[in-house]
Amino acid sequence: MGATGPLASQGARLGARLIDGVIVIAGAVVIALITAFLAAACGPGSTVGTVISVLGYTILAVALLGYEPYTMWRYGGTVGKLTCGLRVVRLEDGSPLSVGRAIGRAFAPVLIGLIPFAGILNICWCCWDERRQCLHDKVCNTLVVAKT
Template identity: 45%
Template sequence: MSTHPSPQQQPPHGFGPPMYLPPPPPPAVEGPPPQMLGNQGARLAARFLDGVFMLLAWLLVAGVVTVLQNVLEAPERVEVLIGFVGYGLLGLALLCYEPVMIWERGATLGKRICGLRVARVGDGEDLSFGRAWLRWFTSFLMGFVPFLGLLDGLWCLWDKPFQQCLHDKAADSVVLTTKLAGE
């Protein structure tokens, strides 16, 4: 008796020439539809506006500190204390500005003006404070590494499917438009 099947016999299950199976479909990606994604021009404009607001805050505090130091005829150590407190509070405010605004309002002032908001990728809900802080802190840290800060900001130009920057990927966030086409 032969162990090879004849042409009329089928080989036992699991043996024989391999059959071509089509690749499995890609997994369903949960996230916003493409028309809800914030465009890169609006994102850049929002970042610019936020930078202008931070600069104005710095100039305001610098002006107030300078006036207080010059108007008060106080010893030099009081002038130093005024500068330390003023610039310390400003630094704290600038460090908290983006994560707190995104956590509380879903967007910074610049993003709101440009019709953008930051949300979680999977369900579009607002970010928790932890995610908002992680998003900001990741971007902040990347700014200290040569070219990585620039790469972070440009990443959304080629990222698919959600046009995320690297700091968005770290926090599992996405930038959405609040105004759909035709509105």
């Protein structure tokens, strides 16, 4: 048992990550295509086309960078986690994540991944950890539990 329920299985966590990957890629493709279409419709070298491109790709960056922290803070998990019946909680007391902790948990894997082989180790860590935590969970004191 975790802080507020049974620990999430590794398979459920993987399934959630795959669902989130599809959502993020599909969303990025849609935003990029709309931006490219609108910018191209304005004509090459057009000031309006350039503004549309900058605005579109800014929206894309905000969406990509904000998806995981926002959904973990606001709803307790990403769409993938919620679909797989999981939620992310604070290790100490099982409460929801603060905005800061949600941001830290979303970006910790990026920083860990900068170290050679640490990204793979981060993902695999939950396979032998007693609390099924990945390294980014340990860094941010979070736990992934099954919703009860």
